[in-house]
Amino acid sequence: LPREFLFRSIPLAVIALLDLDAFFAQAEQIRRPELRGRPVVVGGRTTDRSVVASSSYEARARGVKTAMPIAQALRLCPDAAFLRGDFAWYAELSRRMHEVCLEHTPIVEKVSLDEAFLDLSGCRRHYRREAPSDAAWPLAAACRLQQHLHETTGLVSSIGIATNRVLAKISSELAKPGGVLWVPPGGEQALLSPLPIRHLPGVGPKTAARLKRYNLQTIGDLAGVSRELLVELFGEAGQHFYDVSRGRGSSKVSPEVRLPKSISRETTFEHDTCDRHRLAAMLSYLLQRACRQLRGDNLLAATVTLKLRYSDFQTMARSRTLAEPTDHDDAFYAAIMDLLPKTYTRRVAIRLVGVCLSGLSRAGRQLLLFDETSYQRRSRLYASMDAVRERFGFSSLVTSRALDLLATHKPSHDGFELPVACLSR
DNA sequence: TCTGGGGTCCTAGGACCC
DNA sequence: TCTGGGGTCCTAGGACCC
Numbered sequence: 001l002p003r004e005f006l007f008r009s010i011p012l013a014v015i016a017l018l019d020l021d022a023f024f025a026q027a028e029q030i031r032r033p034e035l036r037g038r039p040v041v042v043g044g045r046t047t048d049r050s051v052v053a054s055s056s057y058e059a060r061a062r063g064v065k066t067a068m069p070i071a072q073a074l075r076l077c078p079d080a081a082f083l084r085g086d087f088a089w090y091a092e093l094s095r096r097m098h099e100v101c102l103e104h105t106p107i108v109e110k111v112s113l114d115e116a117f118l119d120l121s122g123c124r125r126h127y128r129r130e131a132p133s134d135a136a137w138p139l140a141a142a143c144r145l146q147q148h149l150h151e152t153t154g155l156v157s158s159i160g161i162a163t164n165r166v167l168a169k170i171s172s173e174l175a176k177p178g179g180v181l182w183v184p185p186g187g188e189q190a191l192l193s194p195l196p197i198r199h200l201p202g203v204g205p206k207t208a209a210r211l212k213r214y215n216l217q218t219i220g221d222l223a224g225v226s227r228e229l230l231v232e233l234f235g236e237a238g239q240h241f242y243d244v245s246r247g248r249g250s251s252k253v254s255p256e257v258r259l260p261k262s263i264s265r266e267t268t269f270e271h272d273t274c275d276r277h278r279l280a281a282m283l284s285y286l287l288q289r290a291c292r293q294l295r296g297d298n299l300l301a302a303t304v305t306l307k308l309r310y311s312d313f314q315t316m317a318r319s320r321t322l323a324e325p326t327d328h329d330d331a332f333y334a335a336i337m338d339l340l341p342k343t344y345t346r347r348v349a350i351r352l353v354g355v356c357l358s359g360l361s362r363a364g365r366q367l368l369l370f371d372e373t374s375y376q377r378r379s380r381l382y383a384s385m386d387a388v389r390e391r392f393g394f395s396s397l398v399t400s401r402a403l404d405l406l407a408t409h410k411p412s413h414d415g416f417e418l419p420v421a422c423l424s425r
Numbered sequence: 426t427c428t429g430g431g432g433t434c435c436t437a438g439g440a441c442c443c
Numbered sequence: 444t445c446t447g448g449g450g451t452c453c454t455a456g457g458a459c460c461c
Contacts, residue, residue, distance in 0.1 A: 068428090069426060114461075204460085205458090236434095317454090
């Protein structure tokens with residue numbers, strides 16, 4: 001048999017990417033009907049240094065964009081509803097989205113709160129009779145999914161369907177807002193060729209500028225370059241460009257929940273600071289929050305990273321890997337305090353500090369022969385602290401190291417009232 | 426108008442071991 | 444006196460995504 005025939009005889013995958021439109025803004029409009037049809041901007045307070053996390057299409061029409069400073073959005077669209085965001089509500093809607101997806105296929109991979117890949121390859125017989133033609137059943141499947149999601153949750157979504165993930169992702173972007181776009185097998189090149197290179201996932205402003213220097217502006221331009229040259233210029237990414245520009249890519253959808261790679265917390269000060277005590281107190285606070293999540297997820301971390309950003313935006317990170325993975329705040333804090341003077345070396349004020357825990361593994365630590373009792377005592381202490389915080393909120397309990405923050409800084413994350421208890425060491 | 430916070434992945438250099 | 448090659452781990456920085 002000719003090779004071409006063998007290739008065609010393998011049934012092609014049908015991969016869908018479902019993406020919720022302007023998710024956070026939409027979530028607010030679902031919960032508060034009076035906001036429907038109005039510009040909505042979700043982000044921080046209009047007075048602080050935060051940026052737009054999400055905005056409704058009404059606000060976008062006025063020039064508001066994601067990642068734009070809130071203050072700028074306020075000038076563009078002063079009559080918008082400016083909201084802080086409610087992640088518990090967004091997570092709940094995201095969970096409902098996932099449930100609806102699972103009613104259509106068991107092979108669902110959540111890639112973020114508002115996006116999921118679905119492998120619909122096996123759904124042909126359910127939909128073939130609903131489609132305008134036998135072959136167009138993926139279109140019918142996606143329309144049914146979109147409609148089902150809207151009826152049960154009120155969520156408006158866009159869906160891209162193609163033979164692989166990257167193409168499904170690109171077509172879902174093209175389908176926005178509220179549309180469905182199916183790329184029939186064989187139609188890949190026709191869709192991709194005229195698209196600007198920025199449509200490729202993984203190509204941001206820097207890479208687009210680099211590609212433009214070689215006069216590569218559309219995906220079709222990319223398809224005209226040899227694999228060897230692309231790899232020489234762009235390394236691993238070059239191979240990726242070569243495949244995607246020809247409409248090829250992975251169609252594997254993995255429903256398994258993966259172990260996270262890192263847990264981090266960071267914050268930008270309302271005003272830049274040079275005060276090392278203040279930095280230390282904030283780092284202690286952020287570390288406590290990160291560690292609480294670490295224990296809550298039943299994980300240990302081996303590496304801790306300290307991150308600083310100077311007022312001129314230069315960003316530094318220094319990390320330390322411990323001899324043993326742990327979930328104890330104090331082990332990480334000692335490392336952070338050791339790294340602080342090695343990281344904060346310029347005589348310039350600091351605008352952001354952060355901590356990151358990585359090298360994560362499942363808890364179920366091997367026993368240390370000596371020092372075991374004190375280790376376990378400390379583990380029980382952290383468990384008790386977590387229990388208090390579970391009941392009364394994170395800031396019901398703080399260590400004295402972080403206490404002086406209360407007077408000067410109001411973290412936006414949860415109600416920051418006076419602590420019920422204060423741990424001195 | 427100054428530029429968030431949570432992540433993932435890639436690259437590149439150096440240490441260290443065999 | 445000059446100088447292997449491969450593999451792994453750690454560290455720092457940066458691009459990108461939502």
